[in-house]
Amino acid sequence: MSASAVFVLDLKGKVLICRNYKGDVDMSEIDHFFNLLMQQEEEGLVCPVMSHGNVHFLWIKHSNLYLVATTNKNSNASLVYAFLYKLVEVFTEYFKELEEESIQDNFVVVYELLDELMDFGFPQTTDSKILQEYITQQGNKLEVSKTKVPTTVTNAVSWRSEGIKYKKNEVFIDVIESINVLVNANGSVMSSDIVGSIKLKTMLSGMPELRLGLNDRVLFALTGRKSPALLTKLFEVTKSVVQDEVSPGNNVLCVCVCVCTGDKGKTVTMEDVKFHQCVRLSRFEGDRTISFIPPDGESELMSYRINTHVKPLIWIESVIEKFSHSRVEIMVKAKGQFKKQSVANNVEIRVPVPSDADSPKFKTSTGHAKYVPEKNWVVWSIKSFPGGKEFLMRAHFGLPSVETDEKEGKPPITVKFEIPYFTVSGIQVRYMKIIEKSGYQALPWVRYITQSGDYQLRTNN
Structure with missing residues (x-):
């Protein structure tokens, strides 16, 4: 079961708009929500689920609104x-921006959307691209499309319209992995994982079926293949088409997928795998083929997480000397611990400094450094950071002559970067097969990107 009713409230708890879907909960119960919220805030413990009698409130806050x-x-x-x-x-x-004024200025559109998004407490059409085909707006007024309601609302492929045409048929595939790393002051990796996603930009005519193949070790086992050397024969797996129904809603696959990295059979385990609703789960569970009719334009095909030990790609060493009543000197060394043929772009190393520091002076072997006083850190920016290289940054700050007794915390050094044409896990797109009844030729393009997620290195200083 899902929601009985949905409310949008302002910061004072006033109802801006609401929609009663099932009628089994008195709409006046919402009057108790804000009192419960204020009571919990006073106690210093705010719970995402609150109850009044047998009525439960599930809520989120966005901008100046409560949903x-x-x-x-x-x-x-x-x-x-x-x-x-x-x-x-x-x-x-x-x-564009969701806030109180957006709800007030577009009341009719909001109510129409609430009516289409859910029916009798169950989510229905939730794709904004499809909704925009028949719920359109000009200014603050609702305009009902003169054309008939798209068949996507009622057919099995609710995420794609019929009759789409392109002069040039292309598919762009982005494999994006974010690295989360926490390194303690002794240089040991305390926690690390990889959060990945495969994103599509589909520009294809008609109603094509796509089949995506990854270097999936489970696929090797199912087809009698034990070595990545046999990956060239993977197309044989997709000769037969299983005519199965498309699963409604988001597809969350509660299994682990082993992916061969190509490094002498080394494997990693993908957890929390989640597919877009277009993917045929029964086909994937049968022969590991990711078969789907894609949404038009941009979409996320799947996401995953890899809980594994990750060697920090950019290693940071820092020495901070603080001279009482005088100055503080900071030396930071950054080393690229990834392949020499790869290059990290737009690297930002954020080094915390004392809140009372002033008169900054910098010297860098590459890039440039600047002081951000409102954040109490130095940002060392390096546009291009080749693998295997080392760079130095020195900073000098003045300190006030009056010493304070306040003991400041020691925020970690944080790093941001992006490495194109590279994935840490070694996951690869082996093929993309496009099948459409008109038989047109289409070009698939694949791009790999590794970027920093929550990347922190603690210091002793």
């Missing part, structure tokens, strides 16, 4: 929260 769903059943909380965040996404697509 609240009510239910009196044992509902699927994950589904309710996914729907609330989807509301934010759809409203943002329509109004």
